[in-house]
Amino acid sequence: MKEEIIIAGFGGQGVLSMGKILAYAGLMDGLEVTWMPSYGPEQRGGTANVTVVLSDREISSPVLNTFDTAVILNQQSLDKFEPKVKPGGTLIYDPYGIHRLPTRTDISIISVNAMEATLELKNSKAYNMVLLGALLKSRGLVPIDAVMKGLKKTLPERHHHLLPLNHDAILKGMELVK
Amino acid sequence: MEEEIRLMKGNEAVAHAAIRYGVDGYFGYPITPQSEILETLEAERPWETTGMVVLQAESEVAAINMVYGGASMGKAVMTSSSSPGISLKQEGISYIAAGELPALIVNCMRGGPGLGTIQPSQSDYFQATKGGGHGDYHLIVLAPATVQEMADFVGLGLDLAFKYRNPVMMLADGVVGQMMEKVVLPPMRPRRTDEEIAEQCPWAVTGNPEGRKPNVLTTLELDSAKMEKNNERFQETYRLIEANEVRYKEFYTDDCDYLMVAFGSVARICQKAMEDAREQGVKVGLIRPVTLWPFPYDAIREAARNAKGVLCVELNAGQMIEDVRLAVGLDIPVKHYGRMGGIVLDPQEILDGFYKEFPEAKKI
Amino acid sequence: MTLDEIKKAENIVAAKPRLLNDSTMHYCPGCSHGVVHRLVAEVIEEMGLEHNCIGVAPVGCAVFAYNYIDIDWIEAAHGRAPAVATAAKRLNPARMVFTYQGDGDLAAIGTAEALHACNRGENIVIIFINNGIYGMTGGQMAPTTLLGMKTATCPYGRRADLNGYPLAISPLIAQLDGSCYVTRQAVHTAAAVKKAKKAIRHAFENSMAGRGTSLVEIVGTCNSGWKMTPAQANEWMAEHMLEKYPLGDIKDTTKE
Numbered sequence: 001m002k003e004e005i006i007i008a009g010f011g012g013q014g015v016l017s018m019g020k021i022l023a024y025a026g027l028m029d030g031l032e033v034t035w036m037p038s039y040g041p042e043q044r045g046g047t048a049n050v051t052v053v054l055s056d057r058e059i060s061s062p063v064l065n066t067f068d069t070a071v072i073l074n075q076q077s078l079d080k081f082e083p084k085v086k087p088g089g090t091l092i093y094d095p096y097g098i099h100r101l102p103t104r105t106d107i108s109i110i111s112v113n114a115m116e117a118t119l120e121l122k123n124s125k126a127y128n129m130v131l132l133g134a135l136l137k138s139r140g141l142v143p144i145d146a147v148m149k150g151l152k153k154t155l156p157e158r159h160h161h162l163l164p165l166n167h168d169a170i171l172k173g174m175e176l177v178k
Numbered sequence: 179m180e181e182e183i184r185l186m187k188g189n190e191a192v193a194h195a196a197i198r199y200g201v202d203g204y205f206g207y208p209i210t211p212q213s214e215i216l217e218t219l220e221a222e223r224p225w226e227t228t229g230m231v232v233l234q235a236e237s238e239v240a241a242i243n244m245v246y247g248g249a250s251m252g253k254a255v256m257t258s259s260s261s262p263g264i265s266l267k268q269e270g271i272s273y274i275a276a277g278e279l280p281a282l283i284v285n286c287m288r289g290g291p292g293l294g295t296i297q298p299s300q301s302d303y304f305q306a307t308k309g310g311g312h313g314d315y316h317l318i319v320l321a322p323a324t325v326q327e328m329a330d331f332v333g334l335g336l337d338l339a340f341k342y343r344n345p346v347m348m349l350a351d352g353v354v355g356q357m358m359e360k361v362v363l364p365p366m367r368p369r370r371t372d373e374e375i376a377e378q379c380p381w382a383v384t385g386n387p388e389g390r391k392p393n394v395l396t397t398l399e400l401d402s403a404k405m406e407k408n409n410e411r412f413q414e415t416y417r418l419i420e421a422n423e424v425r426y427k428e429f430y431t432d433d434c435d436y437l438m439v440a441f442g443s444v445a446r447i448c449q450k451a452m453e454d455a456r457e458q459g460v461k462v463g464l465i466r467p468v469t470l471w472p473f474p475y476d477a478i479r480e481a482a483r484n485a486k487g488v489l490c491v492e493l494n495a496g497q498m499i500e501d502v503r504l505a506v507g508l509d510i511p512v513k514h515y516g517r518m519g520g521i522v523l524d525p526q527e528i529l530d531g532f533y534k535e536f537p538e539a540k541k542i
Numbered sequence: 543m544t545l546d547e548i549k550k551a552e553n554i555v556a557a558k559p560r561l562l563n564d565s566t567m568h569y570c571p572g573c574s575h576g577v578v579h580r581l582v583a584e585v586i587e588e589m590g591l592e593h594n595c596i597g598v599a600p601v602g603c604a605v606f607a608y609n610y611i612d613i614d615w616i617e618a619a620h621g622r623a624p625a626v627a628t629a630a631k632r633l634n635p636a637r638m639v640f641t642y643q644g645d646g647d648l649a650a651i652g653t654a655e656a657l658h659a660c661n662r663g664e665n666i667v668i669i670f671i672n673n674g675i676y677g678m679t680g681g682q683m684a685p686t687t688l689l690g691m692k693t694a695t696c697p698y699g700r701r702a703d704l705n706g707y708p709l710a711i712s713p714l715i716a717q718l719d720g721s722c723y724v725t726r727q728a729v730h731t732a733a734a735v736k737k738a739k740k741a742i743r744h745a746f747e748n749s750m751a752g753r754g755t756s757l758v759e760i761v762g763t764c765n766s767g768w769k770m771t772p773a774q775a776n777e778w779m780a781e782h783m784l785e786k787y788p789l790g791d792i793k794d795t796t797k798e
Binding site: 020023024032033035036037060061062064066153 | 356526
């Protein structure tokens with residue numbers, strides 16, 4: 001098993017931490033993982049992206065130019081990464097704020113109304129967890145209890161009371177993918 | 179502390195490894211992209227557990243001189259910085275080398291020259307391997323490519339430093355410093371006691387000369403004949419290190435028509451490019467020098483023996499390529515491919531660069 | 543009294559401290575360093591610190607201090623002695639750690655290290671020899687050189703508009719919360735030598751008691767650099783140097 005994932009959006013949307021939780025979940029599940037934040041001039045445009053690789057074998061490059069799965073949270077990132085999804089790969093995106101929809105036909109495209117769902121949850125910080133739920137439902141990758149273990153590791157103890165809220169958000173995200 | 183599996187940045191791994199390998203003192207100064215080392219150490223408060231000293235100095239200059247002071251006492255001491263800060267440390271590094279002192283210096287390289295950029299780079303290769311400071315000296319230079327190696331090389335670096343009484347530089351880059359990976363943190367190695375230091379390092383300035391002549395750690399020798407003798411002793415050590423400590427990793431070098439040479443994080447990106455090339459039927463091999471000094475000249479010469487060309491991939495304008503050319507000689511073309519200023523290259527870019535330099539490779 | 547009688551312990555009125563070895567000092571005749579070396583050696587000996595002490599030598603005339611006092615020494619890079627001493631003390635807090643620095647070393651290239659070590663309140667002692675000139679390199683201007691004073695790099699006399707003003711380090715250090723004892727002494731008369739020794743002893747005691755940083759400035763002479771006889775240099779110092787650098791305690795928190 002090897003999955004090369006890009007998560008891209010605006011800074012502040014929880015892109016990097018979503019990647020970190022996913023990587024930690026992979027670690028909990030016994031996988032090799034890399035988490036590589038974006039570098040280069042595009043970082044200054046207010047966009048943030050992170051490359052996460054999950055694999056049952058040693059991972060060579062943490063820097064990639066094509067991806068099995070892209071999780072896209074804004075238009076700029078959609079424009080940039082839609083062409084970089086491997087044929088047969090998956091593109092998950094939140095249509096909130098997207099005016100030019102993805103057009104490729106050789107990949108599966110999943111639209112997830114994560115922003116809407118987050119507003120329903122009345123927990124704006126859970127946005128990235130809703131998307132993570134959608135990613136897990138569409139791609140499998142790691143079991144939800146590995147994610148919860150990863151979350152427990154990444155959250156400071158004083159925030160552990162938030163774990164059930166995050167769990168709910170992940171389940172909500174899973175529901176959004178049919 | 180037991181062995182532990184964690185997900186963390188390379189910089190954080192250095193800090194945790196320093197505590198676990200029984201480092202006595204860390205002296206640093208903040209600079210991007212390596213500040214997590216000092217931050218993590220301050221957050222971990224090792225002075226309450228192992229007794230390790232952690233100090234934010236007033237400058238890189240002060241920090242390296244604190245390392246010089248600690249090393250003079252036979253303590254296991256280290257500092258870390260990034261390129262502009264490492265330039266400031268060069269005076270102290272030269273003194274540490276001249277004092278035949280063990281110390282670990284971590285450089286998490288960023289793009290230069292000048293204040294440059296905070297993005298990753300490998301443009302301090304010359305500085306690390308060819309001197310940096312004044313005088314005829316060498317650092318042992320270790321180039322980590324994984325977060326695990328960032329942790330492991332703290333232990334290896336200190337062991338080599340004490341074995342040869344010579345400073346060791348871990349030449350990392352912003353990629354491996356800032357990325358997160360699985361890392362197995364080593365079990366706790368206790369700090370050495372004063373008695374152990376006195377026994378293992380009879381030269382150490384411990385402050386207690388009872389039963390021996392006072393120890394003086396100085397790098398000054400105004401008698402040129404004696405200073406030449408000192409230099410001859412340093413050179414003997416370097417020859418010994420060259421004979422014993424060359425480290426490298428090779429991939430598919432047995433049958434390669436083309437050889438790539440890269441170090442640090444770039445070697446991993448090259449590995450992917452090599453795999454992609456092989457899928458396209460082009461027999462590419464890869465050598466990753468793990469020690470940049472001593473440099474694996476023989477291994478590269480051997481691997482390139484039947485190659486039609488060698489591509490040296492670096493995040494700089496072409497520095498290691500000079501050593502690769504020395505290794506390979508003039509009969510095989512050696513080309514450079516790289517980016518500068520903090521741009522990190524991806525596997526496709528390397529492959530494109532490879533085909534551009536060696537267009538005939540595509541026809542095979 | 544015969545010579546043998548004179549040598550008897552009960553008849554000795556003055557002796558070289560044991561720690562001050564028989565190496566011939568490279569200092570010029572008349573230089574203040576020799577006297578201060580002796581005082582430091584005496585204090586270490588009297589406090590029983592010879593097996594519990596690390597000296598940090600500077601770059602400058604006192605670069606070879608380690609050749610004369612038989613204790614463990616580290617020779618620091620120019621100006622960096624307080625950084626070296628910081629690490630030495632922190633890594634082995636039981637030790638007495640002191641630096642011995644001249645005015646070029648401390649007041650020019652090493653100002654940052656000295657100021658920050660004192661500001662952190664490192665439990666070290668800084669012995670600071672101020673003779674207003676770079677002796678080792680042949681008599682160039684120091685930050686402490688007086689206005690009008692001639693040196694190799696201000697051959698017509700130091701001018702404020704060209705070279706700035708003489709720098710008084712001790713009052714600066716005294717302002718820092720980390721310093722506990724800052725004093726300015728001299729060794730040009732027998733009485734001054736006595737006082738200077740008392741100051742050095744007090745500083746060493748502060749250090750061992752963990753009270754913070756102590757700085758003992760010794761206003762000294764450099765008769766070679768000043769181009770005077772030793773006697774003239776002492777007179778000139780008393781007349782001119784002490785006007786800009788008056789003697790006495792500047793700060794002593796241990797008395798408050």
